Amino acid sequence: MDLVIRGATVYDGTGGAPSAADVGVTGERIEAVGDLSAERAGVEVDGAGLALAPGFIDVHSHDDFAVFLLPEMDFKVAQGVTTDVVGNCGLGAAPFESAQSYLSFFAADRHRDSLPGWDTYGEYLDAVDADPPSLNVAALVGHGTVRLDAMGNERRPPREAELARMLDTLAEGLDAGCVGYSTGLVYEPGRYSATDELMSLARDMARVGGLYASHMRNESDGLLEAVTETIRIGEEAGVPVQISHHKASSPSAWGLVKDSLALIDAAQARGVDVTADQYPYRAGSTSLFAVLQNIEEGTAGFGTVAWSNHLLASAPRHTDWEGQSLTDLAAGFGVEPLEAARRIVDAEGEGAVVVIESMCEDDVRTVMAHPSTMIGSDGIPTLGGKPHPRLYGTFARVLGHYARDVRTLSLQEAVHRMTGLPAGKFALAHRGNIRPGAFADLVLFDPGTIDDIATYESPRQHPTGIAMVWVNGTVVVRDGSHTGTRPGHALRRAG
Numbered sequence: 001m002d003l004v005i006r007g008a009t010v011y012d013g014t015g016g017a018p019s020a021a022d023v024g025v026t027g028e029r030i031e032a033v034g035d036l037s038a039e040r041a042g043v044e045v046d047g048a049g050l051a052l053a054p055g056f057i058d059v060h061s062h063d064d065f066a067v068f069l070l071p072e073m074d075f076k077v078a079q080g081v082t083t084d085v086v087g088n089c090g091l092g093a094a095p096f097e098s099a100q101s102y103l104s105f106f107a108a109d110r111h112r113d114s115l116p117g118w119d120t121y122g123e124y125l126d127a128v129d130a131d132p133p134s135l136n137v138a139a140l141v142g143h144g145t146v147r148l149d150a151m152g153n154e155r156r157p158p159r160e161a162e163l164a165r166m167l168d169t170l171a172e173g174l175d176a177g178c179v180g181y182s183t184g185l186v187y188e189p190g191r192y193s194a195t196d197e198l199m200s201l202a203r204d205m206a207r208v209g210g211l212y213a214s215h216m217r218n219e220s221d222g223l224l225e226a227v228t229e230t231i232r233i234g235e236e237a238g239v240p241v242q243i244s245h246h247k248a249s250s251p252s253a254w255g256l257v258k259d260s261l262a263l264i265d266a267a268q269a270r271g272v273d274v275t276a277d278q279y280p281y282r283a284g285s286t287s288l289f290a291v292l293q294n295i296e297e298g299t300a301g302f303g304t305v306a307w308s309n310h311l312l313a314s315a316p317r318h319t320d321w322e323g324q325s326l327t328d329l330a331a332g333f334g335v336e337p338l339e340a341a342r343r344i345v346d347a348e349g350e351g352a353v354v355v356i357e358s359m360c361e362d363d364v365r366t367v368m369a370h371p372s373t374m375i376g377s378d379g380i381p382t383l384g385g386k387p388h389p390r391l392y393g394t395f396a397r398v399l400g401h402y403a404r405d406v407r408t409l410s411l412q413e414a415v416h417r418m419t420g421l422p423a424g425k426f427a428l429a430h431r432g433n434i435r436p437g438a439f440a441d442l443v444l445f446d447p448g449t450i451d452d453i454a455t456y457e458s459p460r461q462h463p464t465g466i467a468m469v470w471v472n473g474t475v476v477v478r479d480g481s482h483t484g485t486r487p488g489h490a491l492r493r494a495g
């Protein structure tokens with residue numbers, strides 16, 4: 001064996017009770033779990049007093065470009081994340097000509113030339129394998145990107161030939177190993193698509209497998225209608241459903257998550273494979289352009305939240321604005337907050353990203369306590385500014401603050417929701433569990449000290465309590481420091 005981790009308390013990802021065991025690794029895979037005291041290995045790690053878990057799977061990431069621009073992915077692997085699912089909220093990596101319009105959202109438009117060339121989803125996944133980052137990457141086809149490619153930003157249903165082109169691009173991605181397709185129905189151009197368009201794509205996906213992941217049309221007063229639409233697409237098309245960042249995003253909607261969780265329970269009881277994901281914070285983060293558009297066009301996808309609760313997180317051309325609330329900025333400009341928002345969007349375009357304190361703690365805990373909830377950071381890997389701390393802190397915050405301190409869920413359940421549960425749902429073969437034959441994606445951490453320390457004021461801080469992280473058997477983090485290795489793989493959907 002190349003590596004034995006001795007005497008850790010093993011949380012195997014199934015959600016079952018932990019047990020003390022040695023874990024032996026050969027090459028990229030776990031070879032044995034149990035009493036390995038008779039075995040000798042090239043590398044011996046003392047896990048006494050620590051917890052050993054499968055590497056965490058971030059089911060909701062936006063790291064499509066970051067895996068090339070920031071290939072060490074320190075903000076993720078330092079949390080114990082060993083697999084990213086990219087392509088969420090309708091923002092896919094391909095076709096590249098359409099996808100590159102998102103580069104400004106990540107303050108990365110000047111770095112276009114540092115990206116390897118790709119056109120299709122297959123080429124994207126091949127590019128990940130050719131120049132791998134430090135973690136594994138699974139991809140969703142982004143409906144918004146596909147629609148933009150087929151018909152531009154048109155505010156109408158697709159014509160027959162346009163829908164055919166969308167279906168072709170989706171099929172290309174799924175055949176190449178993408179794990180499903182995602183929508184972002186508050187964003188351009190996804191907001192212009194009706195249910196039947198989304199259903200056509202889902203029906204077509206059903207023959208090859210893959211799930212439907214949705215940032216729904218409305219997460220506020222219309223949350224229940226939006227959840228109903230999302231479940232209906234999966235149920236009628238016969239595909240699994242993933243509700244992205246499950247929440248009630250404005251004060252008028254607080255408490256509705258009890259009813260949306262009941263809709264999930266009822267659908268599961270009918271046999272629909274529907275689950276959700278969540279980031280463990282009361283604030284969200286998104287494009288200010290999208291917030292403004294939803295207000296001005298009356299679509300109310302985000303609901304109504306006071307401007308004082310909107311913090312400008314990223315403004316690459318006016319970094320002095322960053323960290324200020326919209327009301328403070330408005331006072332500085334001498335205008336109303338709505339007008340200030342318009343000015344900022346005019347000046348920054350998609351580069352203006354806001355953090356919005358929009359949820360209540362009760363809802364965050366209610367969603368987290370429910371067995372349908374996986375963990376997804378929704379981190380925005382902007383190259384500047386003050387990103388929402390979820391980019392750096394999500395997984396440690398669930399394990400430390402919510403599981404250990406607040407006891408919203410048990411530690412073994414928390415580990416399950418970030419490992420075995422998502423691996424099954426996203427069809428990531430031989431991932432998400434500690435057992436012989438599985439890939440050696442592993443996190444050794446101290447359950448007594450693990451904590452997120454990233455804050456809104458100072459978000460770029462790695463969590464405490466993560467001792468070591470391995471990806472495909474190679475150590476990526478040791479004593480909180482990145483080793484510089486980049487052993488990630490592109491993960492293609494299993495069968």
Ligand code: ZN
Pocket residue numbers: 088089184215244245
């Ligand atoms: Zn989203």
Ligand code: CU
Pocket residue numbers: 060061062088089215244378
């Ligand atoms: Cu997202």
